[in-house]
Amino acid sequence: MILIGSISKEMTQGQTGPYLCADENDKEYIVKGPRTTYTGLVHELVCATIGKAVGLPIPNFDIAYIDRMLVRYGDYSLEEGDWFASQFEPNVQDLVYSAIPNLDPNMMKLLFIFDYWIKNNDRTLTEKGGNPNVFIKPDGHSIVVLDHNLAFCPTFDDEWEEKKIYHVGASAWYQEQLDLYDKQHFMELMEAAMLEFDKIEYPDEWLENCPNDSIIDDIRLTLSRYETEEFWEGIK
Template identity: 40%
Template sequence: MTIEVTEIIRRFEQGYTSPYLCNCNDGKQYVVKGLDATYEGLIKEWVCANIGIQFGLPIPKPVIIHVPSIFSQFGENPSLTIGDCFGSTYVSGLSEILYSQLDKLDTQTMLDLYAFDYWIKNADRSLSPLGGNPNFFIDMQTKAAVVVDHNLAFDTSFSINNHKQLHIASRFWNIEQPRMFDRSIYEPKFDDALKGFDECIKYIPDVWLDNLVPEDGFLNQLRLTLTAYTQAEFWEGLK
């Protein structure tokens, strides 16, 4: 069944990608992003959410959502794109993590998040005593972590030094170092997560790919980044 928006509820204040909370024809609610995230950004969201879940991170389930043309007449003229958009399952009752709450988080989850964002070259998850943009939430009922937003992953200007200093999980990683067995722990996790790459790109909407120049070059660049862990240099950056 094609998942379609049946009601646009509201726009979220957070996020320059203009996400909207929507009801859909499967009876569920989703956070929906359109072209404010760009075609490249939508593909990055889709790929990273799929492989991130396979990696073991608490990322809401991603879906491709169709926004019918009737919403082009929506009274408030939303910037939500008509056509195929990226959606993630809505989790209610979330609160953005505060720096003072970091010590209460599961250490292994944070170590995994640090390694994952290093792998996908995602610099868009920072937090320090002075603030930041963590893209990390806590379910206030279950106290479970929820990780979102990967449209800026695969950053060609990604800085390892900034990652070590500013990433939300850097304090966990730095405290735990030096560890001798990072590669033996994480290489199998990268292997397992990467197995989902070819499958998930099969479902990328044609319109997203058709607007990339060149299409194959972009996907190949993503694949090149994701296979970098097979090289010794990759692991030097995790030390």
């Protein structure tokens, strides 16, 4: 856990009202608070944990404590408590559609199957725009993957067939058929990530305030789909 020492500004990107903050050592973080919802905070922590475990370029993250005195006199949507913090990535830009061919296709395939695994429809991009929640670094080909509060979407299965072609990684995924080697590779990544999932320690406040008392068990059930043939049939 980190202790936030200062709050700089509210970020303009996203609907969850994240803030640029710094810890006591002046390391900068993007902190998501109450507007993310407690369910969304659990999703962020789970997906950051398993996303890094499978090899996605997700920023380092932690639970950030904000003291009451820090927000007492400011006009912030943040409150005292434990919140989700991602290490700030400077000088990144929103990914645009024309830049997709410059990206590592294997990384984009991994991102595609990861979002399918976590039931995340919130990463689309076409010539007309979208909401990729992927940022590109100054080198033009390295990416940063963020924002998973809308994962484990209850309507995902009904929407997947229609939306999958608009996923930012769809072109990489559908360049070639999934072969047995790829399937085994991804299954091994997911199996290892599940070990990390079982190690997650959630703030009590988050779980106590989630409307779904069985949220962790439900997430585990969703993630365990990779062990079924139905899971792999759905991504062909």
